[in-house]
Structure formats: C-alpha cells, structure tokens
Amino acid sequence: xxxxxxxxxxxxxxxxxxxxxxxxxxxxxxxxxxxxxxxxxxxxxxxxxxxxxxxxxxxxxxxxxxxxxxxxxxxxxxxxxxxxxxxxxxxxxxxxxxxxxxxxxxxxxxxxxxxxxxxxxxxxxxxxxxxxxxxxxxxxxxxxxxxxxxxxxxxxxxxxxxxxxxxxxxxxxxxxxxxxxxxxxxxxxxxxxxxxxxxxxxxxxxxxxxxxxxxxxxxxxxxxxxxxxxxxxxxxxxxxxxxxxxxxxxxxxxxxxxxxxxxxxxxxxxxxxxxxxxxxxxxxxxxxxxxxxxxxxxxxxxxxxxxxxxxxxxxxxxxxxxxxxxxxxxxxxxxxxxxxxxxxxxxxxxxxxxxxxxxxxxxxxxxxxxxxxxxxxxxxxxxxxxxxxxxxxxx
Ligand code: FEO
Numbered sequence: 001x002x003x004x005x006x007x008x009x010x011x012x013x014x015x016x017x018x019x020x021x022x023x024x025x026x027x028x029x030x031x032x033x034x035x036x037x038x039x040x041x042x043x044x045x046x047x048x049x050x051x052x053x054x055x056x057x058x059x060x061x062x063x064x065x066x067x068x069x070x071x072x073x074x075x076x077x078x079x080x081x082x083x084x085x086x087x088x089x090x091x092x093x094x095x096x097x098x099x100x101x102x103x104x105x106x107x108x109x110x111x112x113x114x115x116x117x118x119x120x121x122x123x124x125x126x127x128x129x130x131x132x133x134x135x136x137x138x139x140x141x142x143x144x145x146x147x148x149x150x151x152x153x154x155x156x157x158x159x160x161x162x163x164x165x166x167x168x169x170x171x172x173x174x175x176x177x178x179x180x181x182x183x184x185x186x187x188x189x190x191x192x193x194x195x196x197x198x199x200x201x202x203x204x205x206x207x208x209x210x211x212x213x214x215x216x217x218x219x220x221x222x223x224x225x226x227x228x229x230x231x232x233x234x235x236x237x238x239x240x241x242x243x244x245x246x247x248x249x250x251x252x253x254x255x256x257x258x259x260x261x262x263x264x265x266x267x268x269x270x271x272x273x274x275x276x277x278x279x280x281x282x283x284x285x286x287x288x289x290x291x292x293x294x295x296x297x298x299x300x301x302x303x304x305x306x307x308x309x310x311x312x313x314x315x316x317x318x319x320x321x322x323x324x325x326x327x328x329x330x331x332x333x334x335x336x337x338x339x340x341x342x343x344x345x346x347x348x349x350x351x352x353x354x355x356x357x358x359x360x361x362x363x364x365x366x367x368x369x370x371x372x373x374x375x376x377x378x379x380x381x382x383x384x385x386x387x388x389x390x391x392x393x394x395x
Contacts, residue, residue, distance in 0.1 A: 006220065018030075027193075036084055037224050037228070057087075080164045159220065165224055196296045247334075255307055256307070263308050304338075310341070
C-alpha cells in the first residue's frame with residue numbers, strides 16, 4: 001500500500017509485515033501478519049509519529065518522501081520505544097539527521113539502551129503541547145500500556161488520537177486501513193488475542209489510561225497496529241473498555257494436555273456435559289497443538305475455564321505448565337475455574353494445579369478431579385457433576 005491520506009495534513013506511512021513469524025519472538029502472526037502504523041503531519045513544521053520495525057524502514061521512508069518531497073522533517077514523536085515502532089529510527093536519522101526527537105523522561109534512557117541516541121532530544125510531560133503551525137499536538141502519559149515510557153499524542157485541531165499500542169490489533173489490514181472499509185468481525189479475534197497476550201498483564205493500567213482518554217473529544221483513532229478508526233471509534237473504545245474491565249461472555253474454555261488420550265477423553269466428556277448443561281459456547285483446546293495465544297484469547301472472552309493435564313515425572317504436563325505461567329501473569333480472577341488431572345503412575349499434576357490456584361487466587365468451582373488412567377464410569381459421573389457445577393457458577 002502507498003501512503004494514505006487520513007485528514008488534510010495527516011497521512012499514514014505505516015507498513016504491513018508478513019515476514020515476521022513470531023511477534024515479540026513468541027506470538028504467531030504468520031497467517032495474518034501485523035501492521036506497524038506510523039504517521040506524518042505535513043504542517044509548517046513536519047512531524048512524524050513513530051517509526052516502524054527496521055526490516056521495513058526503506059518502505060516507510062519512501063512513503064514519507066512521497067508526502068513531503070524534499071522538505072525536512074522537524075520532529076519525530078516517539079510514543080513508544082518497543083522496537084516494533086522504534087527500530088526504524090536508525091534509518092530515519094540517517095535520512096534526516098537534524099530531526100528533534102520528542103519523548104518523555106522515561107523514553108530517552110530506553111532509547112540510549114537500544115540505539116545509543118543521546119542528542120536532539122525534546123522532553124515533554126503530561127499535557128504539554130507542541131505547535132506545528134496549523135496543528136497543535138498534546139501529549140498524555142499512559143505508563144505501562146505497554147511499557148513505562150508509553151504515551152499518546154493528540155491532534156487538538158483534527159481531534160485525532162495517535163494511540164500507540166492502545167486500540168491496536170494483530171492482522172494486517174489489506175486493501176484499506178480504515179474501519180469503514182474492512183470487515184470488523186474479522187478483526188475481533190486478532191484484536192482480543194493481541195490485547196490478551198500483549199496488554200493483558202497490565203489491564204488495570206490500560207483501564208486507567210482509557211479513563212484518562214475518555215476526557216478527550218476523539219474523532220479518529222490512529223493506533224500503532226491494525227485499523228484506523230475514522231468512522232466508528234466507539235466500536236474499538238467499547239471493545240477495549242470491556243477487555244480492560246475483564247468483562248466476559250457466557251461460555252467455557254477447556255484447555256487440556258494429553259499424552260495417550262486419557263485426559264483428552266475426560267476433556268471431551270466434559271465438553272459434551274457442558275453443552276448438555278446449556279452453558280453457551282464450549283471451546284476445546286489441546287495445549288500441545290494450539291499455540292497458547294489463541295487459547296488465552298478465548299479465555300479472555302469466556303467466563304468459565306477448565307484446565308486438565310496428566311502428570312509427567314511427578315509434575316504437570318510441561319505444555320500445561322507453560323499455560324499456567326501465562327495465566328498467573330495475566331490473572332484469571334474474573335473466571336470460574338475447574339480442574340481435572342491424570343494420576344499417570346505417580347500423580348503430581350494436582351500439586352501444580354494447587355500451587356496455581358493459591359498463587360493466582362483462582363475462584364474454583366470444586367476440588368481438583370483426580371483420574372487414574374482412562375476415565376471409568378465413576379470418573380464420567382464426576383465429570384458430569386463438574387459440568388453441572390460450572391453451569392451453575394457461570395449463570
Ligand atoms: Fe507494538 Fe508495545 O509495541
């Protein structure tokens with residue numbers, strides 16, 4: 001895509017990345033890609049908001065030049081230092097060495113760590129403004145959403161919020177970057193997966209940031225990833241408020257690991273029982289086959305959660321341990337949770353589940369159901385009882 005006009009003087013100069021397979025080195029994006037959105041305000045003074053990942057810097061600079069021609073760039077506003085938005089700074093400075101870099105007091109130490117840049121810095125604080133001519137920009141700090149230095153930039157004239165990671169999503173827009181020219185339903189899951197995996201740990205701070213931004217008149221939202229919201233910014237605002245407040249929908253996720261099919265059989269029995277109980281959507285995931293980002297995305301959405309795993313050398317099945325680690329981090333304190341474990345030849349999975357329950361302050365629906373090998377008649381009855389308790393808990 002070429003540079004795209006958003007307002008009279010405001011342009012998208014971002015890029016789509018289909019080359020990176022793992023976002024942050026761990027979250028799969030090879031199917032749908034991701035966009036790194038950057039923007040130019042072509043006023044008396046030229047300001048650029050954020051760069052892109054360095055592997056796409058040439059394309060980004062070409063787009064900037066297609067808008068400003070031979071004009072110089074006066075300011076680079078660094079809303080966020082994570083390298084998906086900042087690593088193109090080296091190439092940008094090579095092209096425009098006199099740029100003044102705008103950030104806050106937490107931006108510059110990180111910039112020094114990553115790129116050893118210490119000159120031409122302009123520090124801004126909460127509420128500070130920067131006049132470009134026609135446009136005046138205002139800055140608001142949004143610490144820990146996503147890093148300590150994170151801030152957003154607001155164009156007070158056109159009511160455009162450059163919101164950095166906030167309101168972002170996985171999935172690179174194809175053909176058009178605008179909300180009104182895309183199928184919003186197709187972005188729902190990528191937005192939730194992005195939120196749950198990247199921002200979920202700091203949902204509390206995200207909610208604070210959203211409350212702060214609630215005081216601003218927002219006409220257009222320009223995030224650093226995903227769609228530009230010019231037609232219906234309320235759609236993404238409402239979705240982010242709901243996710244940050246950890247509001248859930250009816251339904252249950254069953255995430256399980258299974259070495260030889262015994263725990264899988266228990267999980268499938270539970271799924272049928274839950275359906276019979278009328279709990280709504282039931283999602284069944286094998287943690288060894290589905291990347292945890294997709295599982296976490298659905299966990300963020302649904303109120304009920306079952307975790308099941310076999311014991312492995314006296315501990316829990318390692319792929320489940322990985323999911324428990326991430327769930328401890330993002331917390332599932334708004335969920336109703338049930339557990340089932342397979343004894344194998346030693347037990348042990350139950351110990352790990354118990355430790356998780358205690359440390360993550362999980363709201364459990366019942367004791368951990370321990371199954372010895374293949375679920376027998378008694379186990380099936382116990383699984384049906386668990387399903388009933390879950391249905392009651394999430395009503
Ligand atoms: Fe898209 Fe936190 O960087």
